[in-house]
Amino acid sequence: MMQDRLKVLLLAVATLGLAVGLGLWTMALPGAAAVVWTLGVIPVLIGLVVEIVRSLAKGEVGLDIVAALSMSAALLFDETLAAAVVALMYSGGTFLESFAEGRARREMSDLLSRVPRTATRQLQGALEEVALEAIAPGDLLLIRQGDVAPVDGRVESERAMLDQSALTGEAMPVRLARGQDVMSGSTNAGDAFDLRVSRAAADSTYAGIVRLVEEAQAAKAPMARMADRWSLMFLIVTLMLAGAAWWFTGDPIRAVAVLVVATPCPLILAVPVALVAGLSRAAHFGVLIKGAKPLEALARIRTLILDKTGTLTDGRPQIVSVHATGALSGDEVLRFAAALDQASKHPIAQAIVAAARARGSAEGRAGGSAGGCVLPVPHDVVEIPGEGVAGVIEGRAVLVGGAAFVAARLGLAQVDIAAAEAGSVIVALGVDGQLMGHLVLADALRPGTAELLAGLRRLGIGRILLATGDRRAVAEAVTAGLGLDAVRAELTPDQKVLLVLSERKNGPVMMVGDGVNDAPALAAADIGVAMGARGAAASAEAADVVLLVDHLDRLLAGIEVAQGARRIAFQSVAVGIGLSVLGMIAAALGYLAPVQGALLQELIDAAVILNALRALRIHPRQMRAADAAVADAPDQVALRGPL
Template sequence: MKPLLHDSLNIALLTIALLGLLSGLGLLLVDRADMATVAWTLGVIPVLAALVFEIVASLAKGEVGLDIVAALSMSAALLFGETLAAAVVALMYAGGSFLESFAEGRARREMSDLLSRVPRTATRHRNGALDEVPLDEIAPGDLLLIRQGDVAPVDGTVESDRALLDQSALTGESMPQRLNRGQDVMSGSTNAADAFDLRATRRAADSTYAGIVRLVEAAQASKAPMARLADRYSLLFLAVTVVLATAAWWFTGDPIRAVAVLVVATPCPLILAVPVALVAGLSRAAHYGVLIKGAKPLEALARINTLILDKTGTLTDGRPQIVSIETVAQPEDQVLYFAAALEQASKHPMAQAIVAAARARGMALPVPASVVETPGEGLSGTVDGRQVIVGGPAFVLSRIGAPAPHAQGTDTGSALAALAVDGVLAGQLVLADTLRSGTSELLAGLRRLGIARILLATGDRHAVAEAVTAGLDFDAVRADLTPDQKVLLVLTEHKHGPVMMVGDGVNDAPALAAADVGVAMGARGAAASAEAADVVLLVDHLDRLLPGIEVAQRARAIALQSVAAGIGLSVAGMIAAAFGYLTPVQGALLQEVIDVAVILNALRALRIMPRGPASREQSQ
């Protein structure tokens, strides 16, 4: 069953059908049966005409559905004088179409909320004044004022001392996040406290929220394999319905039994249940920060057997972090202070990690002077009037001529940044791309959801990969992989069943596209990976996979339950009608009860509560 044209027409047809039925019943009560027949017929004809128009349009597209059964039942009922049954079918069909449209609208609410929050303008600082400007005029580097209640229009960094942001519409996080100066702000976040200044880092079209909106629009336009399967089965159901109705008429000589069979088969839960349940699943997954691009990947996500994880940015944070500070001639805070102050002049990821660590400790960093950077090696300059050098140990030691101290914690995968102040080695900072917290629990949760094989795929050296995954429940670790080798790994794993690939970089995009379900880490990740992926985790938390997979599995199960129950009851009703146990009017009422039950059952997908720890945290 498909909604009749537009919602406004649905309402009009529902009103006409209802008035026709009630008018006819009123006339029947005053012994005007002839006029009652006219009233019921007038209530049916507009609905039947609109339905025929829809059928012709669908046939022109090569689509055949059970709307034909509805048209046959109304036409046959009118032809054989069962005008009351025809009026009931018309009312129930128009009502069912309206109810399906309402249910799908209810199911899409979470994603529609994302679309409705798109800001159109922004308040920009310019020449000591504030201007309201369209979003496409904002350029990286512009300073914007985000007032209380405003939605951040672009990605940027906090330029005020602090900000409190509500990201629940994007990530499902129930508690607002407090950010300090220099921390990143995701576009689409709502300012939950006092106004603050935001320094734009991307144009609006390239920002997180714009990407999410594009993904949501693509998701809403999709069609699931189960829905296409329903279309194919509708041909079989149509054939069975026509054969059963014809047989009932042939063997009994009573055309009313054929009408009753057609009426009971109108419309079909096979068509109603699948789109409502799967769209409800899409909406529910979006609530937990998992944006699935359509019903097709949601249905595929529910059947995943093998998971392949990228390492950098997926299994690990993808950003170096300070894991320890070794002191030599300066206290730990001073080592971090001088190193971070000078590193402000560099865009190197290690430099940014050192600066972020200092700001996290609340350090006010001075502006360095006379900075000279040797690309890939280090920097030298002046901080608070003192000569500072920071960089790789070999670079720093060559500048001051001092021997290297014994390094602690320089395991495989770690890196060192040495610091010298006024020609004396002050200490070293140990940085590493650390494993995401809760990874072991995540892998155990994935096993519980039925993922039989979990593999790591990375371009890093074997030693680094083995060190990172030590003690974790992986079936295999594949290292030193090029992008095309990752694709080959995905294709090879297809022999074990449907494959899901999770990654975040441009080099992961081909493998994401090759997998049955590609998952990109974070809407702020590489555009190529988000475009190639079927699923995007709206925040860089790998544990969002658990509620995403569970929602998909349970939404698919609900759809199948609805189909099995609805079709079973419809077939039973058709057989009863063929044997004369149901009149056309009774059959129409029975079928509508079945349809309403099917839709209500499908909407249970909106109340799915995943059992994983990540989802429990969000619901608190």
Template sequence: MDYEQSDRVKTALLGMALAGLSIGLVLRLAGWADAAGVVWFIGVAPVLLALLVEILRSLRRGEVGLDIVAALSMSAALTFGETLAAAVVALMYSGGTFLESFAEGRARREMRDLLSRVPHTATRHLDGTLEEVPLDAIVPGDRLLIRQGDIVPVDGTIASPTAFLDTSALTGESLPVRLGEGAEAMSGSTNAGEAFDLTATRRAAESTYAGIVRLVEEAQRSKAPMSRLADRWSLGFLAVTVTLALAAAWFTGDPIRAVAVLVVATPCPLILAVPVALVAGLSRAAQFGVLIKGARPLEGMARIRTLILDKTGTLTDGRPQIVEIESRDGMEEADILHLAASLDQASKHPVAQAIVAAAKARGLPLPVPSDIVEVPGEGVIGRIEGRNVIVGGDDFVAGRVGCGSEADALAAGSVLVAVAVDGRFAGHLVMADPLRGEAKAMLQALRREGVERILMATGDRADVAERVTEGLGLDGLRAGLSPDQKVLLVLTEHKNGPVMMVGDGVNDAPALAAADVGVAMGARGAAASAEAADVVLLVDRIDRLGAGICIARRSRRIAMESVVAGIGLSVLGMIAAAFGYLTPVEGALLQEAIDVAVILNALRALRITPPEIAGPATGTAGAAPSNVSGSKT
């Protein structure tokens, strides 16, 4: 039975229970007590029948829950002529399940909105005309028209001078972002500006949005381990309830007291608070760009004691950036960058594209190069505005101008790009993959959240890893690791408690799968790591990891608070009923209030705000995706 059909059934049962109770009360006040009893019986019957069917289904799955107490209380009340109490219990039970369904529906709202946004067709350019085609027909290289208000159907690059995209459905960032020509656009974004052209880089089934939808569907189908734990607890509570009810009837000789005890215990907050709080936590995390694949990883995140981080693309940005421009011939730094970036427009090398992006960010004009000769992996030669320009590795440029570059020693992990103009060395562009600005604050926040050990595991050289992590206060650094060595590290760290692994590359996928909770940097990471991970960060910011852990811990705490408070109040009510201080009707009303209270308390998980982030509307979702994705070595 799907969610919509289940919701309709619960709504119908609530309506019948409410109608039966209301009509019976009117008949009772009119003096027709016998007729009122019949109406109450009729109102209870469908609820009890539906409950018995659900109990049988649960028993076939090997699950025993506190729905049995609800069935016992209604059956006992009808048997001993307490039809009004049975009607109140029926209304209580159907109202509680309806409220639970409503709460879960509200918590799933963001996920349903995401699923409902899936586009089915796209507008493609073809021989000077436009055609509407199904998404499956789009192949990489197709040029698509994205009209104002359209959902970007596939991943691609902007083919117009500029585009204005709303990425809030994916990242939680409230402000639209402006992307220039050549920038990457994620499927699922909304065109918030004028129409633009997009060059498809992936098929629809392989695009970001399709992958996110698949992960969301997995999350919706999951069942929390804590819910199963609640079922195990329910066996003990069921035994206590039945024992207390039988004892009350045995020692007092009054079966009505047993009915009152059963009524107060129905239904237990265990089966209401836990799923509501955890599903609310999943929804809240999604608002911050943290897609958790189900309640199991959410609970796992709440118990993490050891964190293992990859370096490139995780602690660092994963894209080369210009950190310094050195002039060797008295040429202005802006001129060196202008000429180098203009020539590098002809190259697809990640470092070349990073240089072009840096020049565009500074607003430098980039004329079209001519007479281009590229030596793959070495450098580019060409003419810019009548000047001969060479850009590439130090040895490549030095060999063509006939002299040494006199390059200064580089820090570990840096890349030197030499530039020569008209046969003379002009200077160097010093590039590096810097530490993410939010990394240090995020690690400190995780310490406060109870993460005891933080390690780095990287396949890079030790000197590079040490330079990048200097001052971070890590508990350990493991460099030069192969994928299987990363897995071994994860398994070794299990002795210190639950382990979380964070990575973004294909080589991280095995370790992500081996960890108690694997987290993938999904904004620019490899598809393999996202598939292997339990959690995907949709925003290219590592600090959202801290937000996700905070939401997970607080959601679990809220669930436990609701359970403890609800069970405690129920036990007190059962004792009062056993001693005759509560009638069945009064007990039913009391338990109704308890159930409503614990569900409303569980919904507090929808308002969790991590201390480091003011909220999706004001938080920083990170820079727009870039077409730079590597480093030149």
């Protein structure tokens, strides 16, 4: 924050110094103008020298040296106006670069915000709220419905229903019996239960993930700026031309003119402008890129690692099929199940209710009705947590739940249901003592996933892998036919980090995820991309790129914008540096005075900046196709995700 303020201050000083000096010069006060220009240059030059020393201490040689030489030489030989122009260009460039990085990630301490700061402890028959630091192994905690387990422990109640998707990638809630382990960071998806603490908060699973993220970020290789990669070559050419001009003519002013023309404003200005424009354009399509360096790196990605739950899939159970086995039709099976499940807060029950209402709304629209689906109100409801629900719908006795639960209540040895695919859940329906059918739910792939992967390969990503904490059978069933290069299942957070590091041999690696368990890998990858719309805060904090809408296909738009912005920046630099070299040659031959060289550099700057601003008009192919589809079907525009 202090660095950003300093850059703003230096830009203001340089601008004010040049403007006031020009005013004094037009009033025929050249001596006063020279003093003001010098005063405007000196703070910028001091800041520049400090930056050079820091860079050299880290073994880096940047463009700052050329800018410092040109300002110093211009002041030394009384070319104060040229020095002031260079100071303004340099301070403006550093300000733009700082602005481009102003959306950088917040500190990782925010990662802990998902875990409550207090817990409800049971002590001597009473409940008390205590700080996490006060919890010790052996304590008994009450975990209410919707609470996040603050520490690792064991279930002390008969059963517990936990959503562990943020930690393991398992989309479906997990039912745990007495004595089974609970990981901190899991969400209670069922009734309240007792948790016997097994580890202190600092040693628990969630805290370990936080430490993994911090270590991965600290070990992450720095991304080189495009400007830095050009700087050494340009510095050598500049010094050779300036030295030759002074050596062969004996006139130091020619060397000053060469240095002034050589001030690398195309690099200092064009690259940040193109990249800032790219950041703005990507945000327009719902892709937040946290700075210019990540945008450059995003354009060079060659390997992509995808999480499964919530990234490649929707992350929520969805009905994939409805089977009627009795007197009811498939639609009636769904209607009765959803009507009774209105009384349950279980995630699968809520998914069934949402599906029934969505189907009813779609049928209403097709029939010209504005109304949605109205489900009957359930009566005499009895819920057995984690098992199923019994109640009365329109005067009929209804059972909804797992196959074993419904079979037991109907007096059947078992419910005859064909084996479901790995990762799917069966919900059976009984009405008036008869089995009427069942519903199959699964965490399905996002629509258009195959086309998305094909588009990514078209953009130059040669290797695509799946990395998930879910079971191998589930991972392979979900990704069948996608043509992935590898599937890695049942991975812990640290194993995901190792996978990212091992894939670097194939080129820059991008990791896409949404859960807490993905955060360390996102931090370790060259580019980490988080699903920010519904993903965990931890992954958004650790990532370099956040998809602001819940559409994975926006990744295509982000990469295409990044590649376009980098290409435009490269073009601007190549043209600008080429023109600067021609100007340096002219200055060395005596055709340009220092002030003329500074003005020529201004014209070059204007040209490269205008070219760099073309990045604001980049329109990704994927978004052009979406626009065409909307134009063909204007009544469907509401179905597009927000920008």
